[in-house]
Amino acid sequence: MSPRDDEELLIEATLTAHRERDADGFPVAPPQWWDLSPEGRDLALQLQLAARRMESLLDERGWSSTVKAVMERLG
Amino acid sequence: MNEVDELWARVGGGDREAFGDWMGRVERPIRRSLSRFARNVEPEVVVQETLLRMWLLAQNRDRELTGADASLRYALRMARNLALNEMRKRGREVPLNEDDDLEQTPPDPPSDPALARAIRDCLDRLAGQPLKAIRARIELGHQMADKVLAQMLGMTTNTLLQNIVRARRQIADCLEGKGIPREEFIR
Numbered sequence: 001m002s003p004r005d006d007e008e009l010l011i012e013a014t015l016t017a018h019r020e021r022d023a024d025g026f027p028v029a030p031p032q033w034w035d036l037s038p039e040g041r042d043l044a045l046q047l048q049l050a051a052r053r054m055e056s057l058l059d060e061r062g063w064s065s066t067v068k069a070v071m072e073r074l075g
Numbered sequence: 076m077n078e079v080d081e082l083w084a085r086v087g088g089g090d091r092e093a094f095g096d097w098m099g100r101v102e103r104p105i106r107r108s109l110s111r112f113a114r115n116v117e118p119e120v121v122v123q124e125t126l127l128r129m130w131l132l133a134q135n136r137d138r139e140l141t142g143a144d145a146s147l148r149y150a151l152r153m154a155r156n157l158a159l160n161e162m163r164k165r166g167r168e169v170p171l172n173e174d175d176d177l178e179q180t181p182p183d184p185p186s187d188p189a190l191a192r193a194i195r196d197c198l199d200r201l202a203g204q205p206l207k208a209i210r211a212r213i214e215l216g217h218q219m220a221d222k223v224l225a226q227m228l229g230m231t232t233n234t235l236l237q238n239i240v241r242a243r244r245q246i247a248d249c250l251e252g253k254g255i256p257r258e259e260f261i262r
Contacts (some may be wrong), residue, residue, distance in 0.1 A: 007232065008240055011239065012240050018219060019120055052103065056186070058194060058198070063098070063099055064099070065217040066123060068217035068218070072218055074091060075095075
């Protein structure tokens with residue numbers, strides 16, 4: 001696997017809306033995000049925007065995974 | 076009163092569905108506004124925390140937001156402050172004078188049915204493991220970690236990620252074939 005492929009997988013791991021929580025309930029970054037280069041982090045944001053747009057367009061209510069994740073947290 | 080403000084007014088009454096719809100209109104501008112912090116702060120955590128705190132704010136009857144796009148402007152400010160706090164916690168240098176473009180971020184436009192149809196069509200053309208992987212991520216990714224999704228599908232986490240990457244690439248190629256450039260999604 002090339003370094004580029006490796007970074008692609010790291011970025012993909014940050015595109016999920018699932019986030020673990022710390023002791024205070026604050027969401028924490030996936031461990032893979034810390035391994036990204038600065039350029040990789042920029043790209044991860046752009047690809048998060050793209051992924052959420054696709055999810056919201058596919059959802060009947062227009063809710064992305066982020067919206068659904070927050071709705072789950074409302075309890 | 077615009078649509079975002081109307082939704083926000085309903086959120087104050089405890090309307091969760093309205094809150095979901097409100098989030099759908101402001102999530103993207105909030106995430107975009109974090110681009111200047113993207114190298115130091117993971118955007119998804121800030122977006123989710125901002126949205127959750129906006130719900131708590133809406134339930135506080137003593138705090139009413141007034142004026143056009145007041146809820147969006149407040150959320151943008153909250154996201155910026157959360158990002159700055161995260162940077163301070165990690166001892167990062169905090170940028171100054173970051174207020175300038177907060178007022179210029181418009182809410183998301185309503186949905187684009189033609190683009191939605193094109194994506195569905197491209198998704199339908201996927202097959203095998205990439206299809207299973209991206210479907211699982213889209214449908215369950217908000218509540219399950221990739222490790223759990225991978226176990227459900229009988230894959231390793233690495234294989235799940237490889238399949239999702241493959242699926243995204245195939246969808247992007249398919250959309251480009253329909254005249255929809257990759258940049259369309261990143262605006």
